[in-house]
Each structure stands twice: as structure tokens, then as C-alpha cells.
Amino acid sequence: MDFKKIIKAGHFDLHVHTKASDGDYSPTDVIKKAKEAGLKTVAITDHDTLEGVEEAQKAGIEFGVQVIPAIELSTKYKGKSIDILGYNITAGEELNNILLRMREGREERAKRIIDKFNELGFTITLEEVKEFSEDGVIARPHIAKAIVKKGYITNYQTVFDDYLADGKPCAIDKMILSPTEGICLIHKAGGKAVLAHPVYIGDDNIVRELLTFGFDGIEVWHRSQNENHNEQYKSMAIEFDILMTGGSDFHNDDHQLGQFGKK
Template structure:
């Protein structure tokens, strides 16, 4: 999937889910940075892929059809990246059901904020989702705009993280189910940003499921993390991927700890 000699970024989000830039704009930004291979990996949707691939053809950037699915295992959220998706009709139907569930979840979260005195509406949230998948970042932005909390990260840390007052679980699928959805669509399943799991023994237990790869490089992975995950990838004979997990300009597109010279 990856020509490691080329400049790539295989983890990025657009306004089709919770990113700040439309697919076309994001591809153009990638081209301006000299990226040659990118993957659009929006949460639970493929809606940005067609536009991104069209602009990619014009800009000379290869755009891989991707997605990021969330699953649960042993009480932890396991994010799984799907790449090179081909047979997408059935996957789209499943993702559509998941999106409807997410919209219902968003309404419940809005009601929870109202119950603790932070009055917002779904219209306030829709201003930020711009017709894409409604996600927690859109709700956080609405809370900040209303002036209840001064910054976006605090909304997450104090109200939306697991176990916090306004946290509501989304539709739950298992890692095996998520991997099967990706494989059924002809794709490759990759464990995303393993450092967030904070437990390498747990990561290795997960990799006994039929994963095809692991995200070795990520903007949150320190050099020592990269070394560990490269070792784990080699141990389980897994593909190694990397990406910035780009959502907005606070994340450096194309910058996630990989250089061709330093990873031979």
C-alpha cells in the first residue's frame, strides 16, 4: 500500500466527519506540502472520498479510500483504520446506520449539557458539522462558542471523556466486527494510534485479531514509541502505517515522525 520512499500521510479527517477542511481543500493543502500519497480516514463515513480522489487526480496526489471505525474491547475504545476500500456498498449501508445512531447520541449529549445548565441546541452543533457526521468535537465547539467553557480541550477532558458528566457511548461494535467490515469491503485493517491505549500488553492481545497492520508513526508517538511499535509490527508480521491524524491546523499535516532516511 505504501511506497515508503514517497511523502505520505495516511490518517486525516475532513468536514465529512470532524475535520476543519472540506475534502478538496485538504487534498490541495497536501499537494502544496509535496505529499504524494494520502488517505482520507473520516469517522464512520466515506462521503469525502469521491471528491478527494477527483481533486487528487488533478493535483497529482494519490488518494487512498479509507475510514476510521471505533470499536470497544474490554472497556476500551479501539480505533481501527480501513484502507484501500473497494466493495463499499454494504459498508456504506452499515456506516449509514452507525451515523444515524451517532446523531441520536449527539442529541442525548446536547440534552445532558442542557441539564447541567449549558444551554445549546442541535442547530448550534450543526453549524460546526456542516452537513457531515455529527461528532463530539462539533458539540465541544458549540459549548466554547456559547462561552460556557473557554477552550475546546477542557470540554473534552471535563465533560465528554469516558466517565464524565456528558459522556454517552456510541453504537458499540467489537474489533472483530470492525475488521470484518473492512475486510468485506476489500480493505486492510490497521490498529490506530496504539499509544492511546497506554498498555502494550493489551495492544499485543488485540493484534491476535486478524489485523493487517499497525499505525507505527503518529503525531502523538514519541521516538521511543515508534521503536516499540516497529518491533511489535515485525513480531506479528504486520504492515506499518503512519499519519498525522489531521483534524485542524493545530495538527501538522504530513508531520508524524516518519522520514524515509530515518526509517530504512
């Protein structure tokens, strides 16, 4: 997999989520949408799981879209969430064991978050949350959707901002790796480790510090990053001599596949 060729050819999206984590669409439907959007290459980067990759790859063969097996690993550093995109991953025993522990941890975390909402008078159950997660990894968006469906709060983003974000009443940390552990895990699985959406970190000094940890690349283009951000992270990529990637961070129809300031 040659990232430089993919970027040069255009019509790619290297940050895409499916129902295997917190996306709205099945892997097959995501690939159909990618084809309709004129994309040639897509990376399936679900949170802490590879469950959607095989289905997406089969759909990729059917629809003529190259599908890169990938993941978005959750890590934490200096109190900040640091997401790492792992590209061209081959699942092995160590990675599978870590992902299983993370999945089990997410379900326990979900139960504790649900308990907190119940204490606040928002009565929801794990079964109601699983209506949205189905067989995939349980994530905060599924809990937010259950709250909205019950009519307690009308706006999905409000649930996040007022209750689920870091420091809010129902926030609980999940099982988290360190960035170094995440990078090592991806490398052992034969993949490339890329720092995701650095703009979300909110501190470029920390971004620069992280890039000394062994990252292979940085997400220079992302739908939440403006042109100034893109140029800044492009300069860092050149300085550290690492790969440049980009993606929409697609989850639902509020996001556009392939739309992130780079074609």
C-alpha cells in the same frame, strides 16, 4: 496499493480527516494543503464514513496527489476505544448499511449529549451543533465547538477533558462494533485493517492481544507517539509480520500534514 513502496518513497500521510467527519477542512482543501506540504500520497480516514473520499479523489487528480479511499472505524474492547483504519475500501451494501446505522446512532447520541449539557445549564441546540458538522457526521468536537461559541467555556480542550471524555458528566457511548467485527467489515470491503494510534490504548498487553485478531497492520508512526513508542510498535509489526503505517491524524491547523516522525 503497496504500503511498503509508499512508506519507502516518503512524503505520505495515511491518517487524515476532513469536514465529512470532525476535520476543519473540506476534502478538496485538505488535498490542496497536502500538495502545498509536498505530499505524494494521502489517505482520507474520516470517522465511520466514506462521504469525503470521492471529492478528495477528484481533487487528487487535479493536484497530483494519490488519494487512498479509507475510513477510521470506531470499535471498543475491554472498555477501551479501539480505532481501526481501513485502507483501499470499496463501499458495498453491507458496509453502507453499517455506516448508516452508525451515523444515525451518532445523531441520537448527539441529542442525548446536548440534553446532558442543557441539564448542567449549558443551553445549546442540535441546530447550533450542526453549524459545525454541516452535512457530515456529528461528532463530539462539533458539540465542544458549540459550547465554546456560546461562551460557556473558553477552551475547546477543556470541554473534552471535563465533560465529554469517558466517565465525564456528558459522556455517552456511541454505537460500537467489536474489533473483530470492524476487521471483518473492512476485509469484506476489500480493504486492509490497521490498528490506529496504539499509544492511545494505554496498555501494550491489550495491543499485543488485539494484533492476534487478524489486523493487517499497525500505525507505527503517529504525532502523539514518541521515538520509543515508534520503535516498540515497529518491533510488534515485525513480530506479527504485519504492515507498518503512519499518519498525522490531521484534523485542523494544530496538526501538520505529513508530520508524524516519519518522512
